[in-house]
Amino acid sequence: MTSSTLPIETARAEDYDEIGRFLGALFHHGVDPESHEAERAIFEPDRALLVRDRAELVASAAAYTRELGVPGGALPAAHVTLVGVAPTHRRRGLLTAMMHRQLRQIHDDRREPIAVLWASEGRIYPRFGYGLAAQRLHVTGETSELRLPAPTPDEGPLRLARPADCQAELSRVYDRTRAERPGWSARDDRWWRYVLVDPEAQRGGATERRAVLHEGPDGVDGYGLFRTKAEWDDAGPKGLATVDEVVATSPVAYRAIWRMLLSLDLTRQLSWMRAAVDEPLLRMVNEPRRLSARVVDALWVRVVDVPAALAARRYATDIDVVIEVTDPLLPENTGRWRLRGGPTEASCTPASGPADLACDVRCLGELFLGGTGLVALADAGRLHELRPGALTTAAPAFPWHRAASALEIF
Numbered sequence: 001m002t003s004s005t006l007p008i009e010t011a012r013a014e015d016y017d018e019i020g021r022f023l024g025a026l027f028h029h030g031v032d033p034e035s036h037e038a039e040r041a042i043f044e045p046d047r048a049l050l051v052r053d054r055a056e057l058v059a060s061a062a063a064y065t066r067e068l069g070v071p072g073g074a075l076p077a078a079h080v081t082l083v084g085v086a087p088t089h090r091r092r093g094l095l096t097a098m099m100h101r102q103l104r105q106i107h108d109d110r111r112e113p114i115a116v117l118w119a120s121e122g123r124i125y126p127r128f129g130y131g132l133a134a135q136r137l138h139v140t141g142e143t144s145e146l147r148l149p150a151p152t153p154d155e156g157p158l159r160l161a162r163p164a165d166c167q168a169e170l171s172r173v174y175d176r177t178r179a180e181r182p183g184w185s186a187r188d189d190r191w192w193r194y195v196l197v198d199p200e201a202q203r204g205g206a207t208e209r210r211a212v213l214h215e216g217p218d219g220v221d222g223y224g225l226f227r228t229k230a231e232w233d234d235a236g237p238k239g240l241a242t243v244d245e246v247v248a249t250s251p252v253a254y255r256a257i258w259r260m261l262l263s264l265d266l267t268r269q270l271s272w273m274r275a276a277v278d279e280p281l282l283r284m285v286n287e288p289r290r291l292s293a294r295v296v297d298a299l300w301v302r303v304v305d306v307p308a309a310l311a312a313r314r315y316a317t318d319i320d321v322v323i324e325v326t327d328p329l330l331p332e333n334t335g336r337w338r339l340r341g342g343p344t345e346a347s348c349t350p351a352s353g354p355a356d357l358a359c360d361v362r363c364l365g366e367l368f369l370g371g372t373g374l375v376a377l378a379d380a381g382r383l384h385e386l387r388p389g390a391l392t393t394a395a396p397a398f399p400w401h402r403a404a405s406a407l408e409i410f
């Protein structure tokens with residue numbers, strides 16, 4: 001029996017510890033007991049696929065049931081995770097078999113028109129139709145070189161707290177902000193507990209995570225999550241502030257929180273891994289170059305059900321276009337689809353006439369959150385204009401007024 005013909009089974013709740021040990025070894029970090037317990041609450045055994053060779057676990061892939069923000073709303077999206085294949089069984093088709101099975105299940109369940117994931121390596125998932133839908137900025141700033149505009153009288157007081165003690169306030173701000181953010185995932189209580197878990201072993205010598213909250217006229221309207229690490233040399237302090245999230249419902253709150261984060265005494269450096277590509281901080285500081293922002297891939301989207309997915313998001317401008325889609329993995333998606341839509345509604349139906357544009361399903365994933373331009377894909381030779389003029393007419397509809405972004409690796 002070749003590896004690829006080993007049977008794929010559905011996990012049971014009691015497999016969770018074994019999966020944790022298996023993936024802990026594959027990702028070379030072992031199992032942290034605190035994270036492992038927090039993750040148990042979000043683990044969905046009936047969505048986890050396992051492969052065993054005799055009794056030994058040799059492959060896994062799972063999904064979480066969550067909502068994802070998309071242009072103009074939110075929709076159920078399979079959050080794919082816990083993917084791994086044992087070094088003894090790699091490159092024999094086990095991942096391929098699990099991805100095929102998982103996508104087929106998601107498609108046939110008809111609940112989630114898209115799947116979404118963070119990739120450990122960018123070359124793994126395109127072959128399964130995943131497209132890079134959201135990028136992020138990794139900021140490594142020199143805080144002593146950065147200035148913000150002077151405070152305005154409407155900046156309210158700030159308060160520090162242990163994140164676990166203010167989870168309800170964080171959640172309220174997050175939910176109000178999320179409504180406008182393509183790429184952000186819904187967080188219920190279990191997810192908040194998981195996001196906020198803060199094992200000492202993973203702090204790299206830094207402090208525990210802290211929250212800073214901004215009090216606006218109607219209560220808390222912004223928060224930051226951060227930690228600090230002491231560093232010194234002969235010239236004095238050069239501590240590091242590591243920011244996990246800054247979420248605010250108003251520019252005033254956002255600016256006040258950053259004012260504190262950029263001026264923490266004894267720190268000189270800032271590290272922020274998941275800023276949006278249109279992050280306001282870059283437009284606020286007096287020397288954006290000193291933020292040393294690097295663009296890195298974030299969310300990958302797989303359009304699983306083409307008509308349902310394309311009809312579920314909104315479009316920045318009116319669009320009426322026929323797209324010829326190819327999808328070797330889910331042939332139901334292959335064909336010509338007429339997409340009609342605009343800022344408040346959209347529909348996608350089988351088309352009988354000639355197509356205006358042609359692309360594979362991976363391109364649709366890249367376009368889905370508005371983070372990639374139609375023209376860029378055409379210039380890359382991956383999307384084709386079949387009717388002259390179709391590209392420039394359709395292109396303005398796909399981006400959204402906020403760039404796709406992603407706050408949390410799941």
Ligand SMILES: CC(=O)SCCNC(=O)CCNC(=O)[C@H](O)C(C)(C)COP(=O)(O)OP(=O)(O)OC[C@H]1O[C@@H](n2cnc3c(N)ncnc32)[C@H](O)[C@@H]1OP(=O)(O)O
Nearest residue numbers: 080081082083084085090091092093094095096117119120
């Ligand atoms: C959403 C997440 O959880 S992301 C985390 C993914 N997991 C990891 O990175 C953990 C460490 N890596 C692994 O466990 C494995 O190497 C996996 C899961 C990435 C790949 O599993 P495999 O069973 O070896 O993949 P499989 O045999 O199906 O490979 C299919 C194809 O993808 C290619 N491929 C798979 N992984 C990689 C990779 N990391 N880099 C380059 N190519 C790859 C294979 O070469 C193969 O190509 P081919 O068909 O042209 O020969």
